[in-house]
Amino acid sequence: MIEAAKRPAEKSGALAIAVGQTRAEQMAHRARSLPALLVMLAFALVTLLPLRAFAFETTAPTALLVDFSTDRVLYEKNVDERIAPASLAKLMTLAVIFDALRQGTVERNDRFTVSEKAWREGGAESGGSTMFLPLKSEVSLDDLIKGIIIQSGNDATIVAAEGIAGSVEAFAKTMNAEARRIGLTNSHFTNPHGLPDPEQYVTARDLVLLAAYLIREFPDEYPLFAEESFTFNGIKQQNRNPLLRVGADGLKTGHTARAGFGLVASAERDGRRVMLAMSGMQSADERASETRRLMEYGLQDFEEVVLIKAGEPVGEMPVSDGVVDTVSLVADSELRLLVPRGSLADMTRTIIDNGPVVAPVAEGQRLGWIRFSRGDETVRDVPLHAAKPVARMSFLRRIGETIAGHLTWRSAKEP
Template identity: 85%
Template sequence: MQRARYLPTLLVMLALALVTVLPLPALAFETTAPTALLVDFSTDRVLYEKNADERIAPASLAKLMTLAVIFDALREGTVQRDDRFTVSEKSWREGGAESGGSTMFLPLNSEVTLDDLIKGIVIQSGNDATIVVAEGLAGSVAAFAKKMNAEAKKIGLTNSHFTNPHGLPDPEQYVTARDMVRLAAYLIREFPDEYPLFAEESFTFNGIKQQNRNPLLRVGADGLKTGHTAKAGFGLVASAERDGRRIVLAMSGMQSADERARETRRLMEYGLQEFEEVVLIKIGEAVGEIAVRDGDAETVPLIADSELRLLVPRGSLADVTRTILDNGPVAAPVAKGQRLGWIRFSRGDETVQEVSLHAAQQVARTSFLRRIGQTIANQLTWRSAKEP
């Protein structure tokens, strides 16, 4: 028969005082941005969303996909950082100083290392740099766009399509906030050696120093990219880490750089301040014990073989308890790692989470003579207790 053993209520409530599974308040946060998405990096839990699957023009946020293609090529060894690419007339005219857009100011017909081009894309958001890379890696912008879409499919972007490497307006080019967050998380996770480049605040090339356009770098973020065109408005994809927790966010369609800076900072602070990750069970932590019959030990500790974490609103209090359920006492022998029950976290009649529990160590079966001795001892104890 299944047996439930409740841990001391005071201890449980102290340990789990910050745990909750209550849904987030519908109006816990609001923004003027037409589209937005905020996700916890490690759990992939959505903390806030607004029109996150609506198709939007990417503007320079498309450069994140360009960088994904470049980083993947570097990882595969098909290109090296010191490879040099030529600045074509197309890249010079369409992305250079005369174009009126963000530029790296690459001289016509000059040769530039891929390393410098990457910095020019990440830090200076150079449109000319993206065209040079596209032509150098794929032969043309159109051919490179095919690489971008193939990379997007590999990453799992389900509602985006790319036609150029810089994000300048094209009616057939679109992304969503959800896809941009997924892309940013991919870059952070897959290219940890490359990611710190997004936190660089400036880059000087050809005697011209330009500042990183990400307004959140000065207030705690460590990447990724801003974007702006007349059609797309002002947008941003960013990530920040605090106290071991990382968030990723995307916002688009704002009317000014000031609004972008204000709203993205508000969303970043909301994600970092209003939530925390609580460890309910650690790997190998003894959470209870179970009685053993005919063993060389009377009990065996119960442990979980996996860690249980929950992301919850900071400071929230909920009536959450944990209960150990088992079929004890169990007969010896008991093998180390043998499943002996589970621990259940619940709120009232609702189960929040369950985790299997296993024997922390083996318990051997006692000898026949020792079992007889234990039986006699138990009988004597029982009779003694019954005597007046």
């Protein structure tokens, strides 16, 4: 699942828009179906229980760690509590921008004018994170994207929002429409930069789902999150993500007095990717240390193991009235599980049949299942099928074997 899940191409005319609509109206009008993989992820994050691993604790009030390829929750803490997003809201802003690029409603070389609002609310005068965009200058969307990702520029988000949707308010409506389409069920956005607003909130669960969406849907844009610096107008700024230097390749930091210090991050090691969201920490140092601990926990303390290989016999089952007495049992596909490292020895497996097996048996006939358990917890049930057909023995042979069995019994009874 690490590879991007491409959205199915829309049929010609499926996105027809009335003539005269603005970009904002066009974008808000879209209500395409969610890609299947994202539906699966949203379901998995809601329903799957976290794996029991070695105890992990964090000082972060809110935290979620998910394995990317399996969607398994590895650690969770207050994941559905509504929190102020701070600059983590910019991930939703980027999702809207990336989708607009994909739909062709904007292009990277489009140039937008820095308005008075963008300059005053998001520029140097604001005291917040800024790209230092000069008032009334024109900036390419490509530079704005880098300014949002790398420099966390509030002014860049306002300029992009106004250029794409006409106003910050219209863009926020598009953000919420896109959030619902993606599957964010407990988030609401009122601006593109994440500056404090009591009506704006997210959850750790929604943030991880959003991160997964960005990674899967936009493989060409995602590498921008790993860029460590960006220079614009002669001013060089460093990426604030503290995990980039220790193995992460995205995504975004956030901080306001109300929200505390937060981070949404992802890292890949030895073919395994994890995603995390943490928020509410008291300092940048605490954010750096706690997010690194959680990232390392996900990458080091779990392993993917092969429990069953496709077509490899896992046991036998007795067969009555067959030309052979047993039939081998196989699974149709390989079973891989993500488990706490070193816990495989604690797992037991039990073959459970559907009842007595009487010949004839067809190849591939389902005969039962194998259950993997850890203590009282059922980890996975896997259907088992007959590896080969078993023919029913002939009538004469059955009579012969019945007589032979009877004679053997009589012989054993005689003194």
